Amino acid sequence: GQQLNQSPQSMFIQEGEDVSMNCTSSSIFNTWLWYKQDPGEGPVLLIALYKAGELTSNGRLTAQFGITRKDSFLNISASIPSDVGIYFCAGRKNSGGSNYKLTFGKGTLLTVNP
Amino acid sequence: SAVISQKPSRDICQRGTSLTIQCQVDSQVTMMFWYRQQPGQSLTLIATANQGSEATYESGFVIDKFPISRPNLTFSTLTVSNMSPEDSSIYLCSAASGWGLNEKLFFGSGTQLSVL
Numbered sequence A: 001g002q003q004l005n006q007s008p009q010s011m012f013i014q015e016g017e018d019v020s021m022n023c024t025s026s027s028i029f030n031t032w033l034w035y036k037q038d039p040g041e042g043p044v045l046l047i048a049l050y051k052a053g054e055l056t057s058n059g060r061l062t063a064q065f066g067i068t069r070k071d072s073f074l075n076i077s078a079s080i081p082s083d084v085g086i087y088f089c090a091g092r093k094n095s096g097g098s099n100y101k102l103t104f105g106k107g108t109l110l111t112v113n114p
Numbered sequence B: 001s002a003v004i005s006q007k008p009s010r011d012i013c014q015r016g017t018s019l020t021i022q023c024q025v026d027s028q029v030t031m032m033f034w035y036r037q038q039p040g041q042s043l044t045l046i047a048t049a050n051q052g053s054e055a056t057y058e059s060g061f062v063i064d065k066f067p068i069s070r071p072n073l074t075f076s077t078l079t080v081s082n083m084s085p086e087d088s089s090i091y092l093c094s095a096a097s098g099w100g101l102n103e104k105l106f107f108g109s110g111t112q113l114s115v116l
Helices: none
Strands: A005-007 A010-014 A019-024 A031-037 A044-049 A055-058 A061-065 A071-076 A085-092 A102-104 A108-113 B004-007 B010-013 B019-025 B031-037 B043-049 B068-072 B075-080 B089-097 B104-107 B111-115
Touching: A010 A019, A019 A085, A019 A108, A031 A061, A031 A071, A031 B104, A044 A055, A044 A061, A044 A071, A044 B104, A071 A085, A102 B043, B004 B089, B019 B031, B019 B089, B031 B075, B043 B068, B043 B075, B075 B089
Parallel strands: A010 A108, B010 B111
Antiparallel strands: A005 A019, A019 A071, A031 A044, A031 A085, A055 A061, A061 A071, A085 A102, A085 A108, B004 B019, B019 B075, B031 B043, B031 B089, B068 B075, B089 B104, B089 B111
16 A cells, blocks of 8 residues: 655654654645554554644644645654654545545654653 | 553464454544554554444455454454464554544554464
8 A cells, every 4th residue: 555755764862852754645645643652552643734734733742734735744842751652644635534544654763862 | 532442452372363352432433443563564454344334454454364343333343363473463443533624543552462
């Protein structure tokens, strides 16, 4: 199936630094979602984006839905050790209705050094 | 948001046996899904669990190997049949709640399956 190109694959940063990761696709998505997965847990929804150009924040997290609808980015400001985990982007082509299928990126492994 | 309880959280199984994973959602949801996450990989959709009818499987997944039930709006099971070591993976239940532009997908904590 189709994949999203998520980068970087991994990041090693110092506590307090800002982080940026992104996802790109060759086709259009109508919804972008960002998840975080801790070891041994399921993905937890961080931010959902529904409109092209939309910029949404959730605490220290900010995500944007690209204007072309083919990309999205997630920023984390002033990172802390508990930000460690795998971050996944996910895109959905169909808005509304019963056909809710997500395509996931391969994830960005974030390590924060105290 | 929907709270999803999944059990067992982990299991170690012998080759050739089957395991049934249960998923309970705390509220009525529109859609329920089952995903597989192989070690170090992203999430792959196995099937959509349809209430009262046969599940809709994605390419590469078949009902004989992954039978799914969804007897009501808040409960579903996934069975991994005739297991082999290649089935070792995390299996995740998910549910969509909300409608239209507010629709969001939530996940259970997963079942870590190891097949010997």
